[in-house]
Amino acid sequence: MDEMNTDVNKYMDLAIQYGAEYGIRIIGAIAIFVIGKWVAKKLSGLIKKLMERGEVDPTLSAFVASIIDILLMVVVVLAAIKNLGIDTTSFIAILGAAGLAIGLALQGTFGNIGSGVILILFRPFEVGNFIAVGGESGTVEAITLFNTTLLTPDNKVILIPNSTVAAGNITNFSKKAERRVDFVFGIGYDDDLKLAKATLQEIIDADTRILKFPESFIGVGELGDSSVNFTVRVWVKASDYWGVHFDTTEKVKLTFDAKGISIPYPQMDIHLDPTKA
Known part of the structure; x- marks a missing residue:
């Protein structure tokens, strides 16, 4: 009976000893985790606010803050585990191997993330x-x-x-406030060149969307196989580009028709030598 009591007392002493030792460690690990988590959240939030004040893109600032929060939490968890007396070297090795495997598996995704960061920072x-x-x-x-x-x-x-x-x-196409609209209009070789040029100038001058500066340009750009081609270049606000493009093309056709200026079809003139007919 005395021996049994002795064994019970011995085990109770050991339980109290280990309970006191590991209880303190467990309490310390919990404290490290709770305080560390709070610090990580505060620090990542502070970094996000600083980036937002620096007018960093919200998507990028949120991403950077979340990465920092994850890294800090990893450090906090490892510190808590180490406080329990567990060797964290193996955990670090496992995390490193897992990170390498995940990186290799998601290298395409990480490439997109890296490119996204570049696009957000440099803003092309x-x-x-x-x-x-x-x-x-x-x-x-x-x-x-x-x-x-x-x-x-x-x-x-x-x-x-x-x-x-x-x-x-x-x-x-929207980076600059102004854009140039380029046209090519062809007339027949028998048409009045000066009249056609003056008509094009009148159409351009009548459109208030076409800017006065930079100046518009009208000139004979090519003596083609079937037509004399005018090169017309005008400057407009970027928002007016397509409106001016379509409206000017239509206006030129209608005005040329009204003034008897032809827009020739592609054609080929064949001359027969009567002496060899």
Whole structure:
């Protein structure tokens, strides 16, 4: 009986000893986790606010803040585990191996994220711009960390991976406030050249959307196979580009018809030598 009591007391002493030792460690680990989580949230929130004050794109600031929060939480969890007396070297190795495997599996995705960060930082285009990229043209609806969304003139939505956007040529038609509209109008060789040129000038001068500066240009650009071709270049606000393009083309045709100026079809004149007929 005495031996049994001795064993019970021995185990109770051990339980109290380990309970006191590991209880303090568990309480410490919980405290580290709770306080560390609070600090991580506050720090990531502070960084996000600083980036927003610096007028950094909201998408980028939210992404950077979330990455920092994740990294800080990893550090907090490792610190809490280490406080329990567990060797964290193996955990770090496992995390490193897992990170490498995930990186290799998602390298395309990370490439899109990296390209998205570059696009957001350097801003070759913005939401609302009309651009041509990756073989597609449209108005930019959204720029995320993974892809760029275009809305085509016929109302189709196109998602282009950011890696494709950043790696190719980007044509931004909306970057500048003004654009040049180029025309080529042909008249017949028998038509009055001066009258045609004066008529083109009248049409341009009558359109208030066409800017006075930079000055418009009208000149004979080519003596073609079937026509004398005028090169016409006018400057307009970017928003007026297509309106001026279509309206001027229609106006030239109607005015040329009214003044008897021909717009010839492609043709070929064949002359027969009567001595060899």
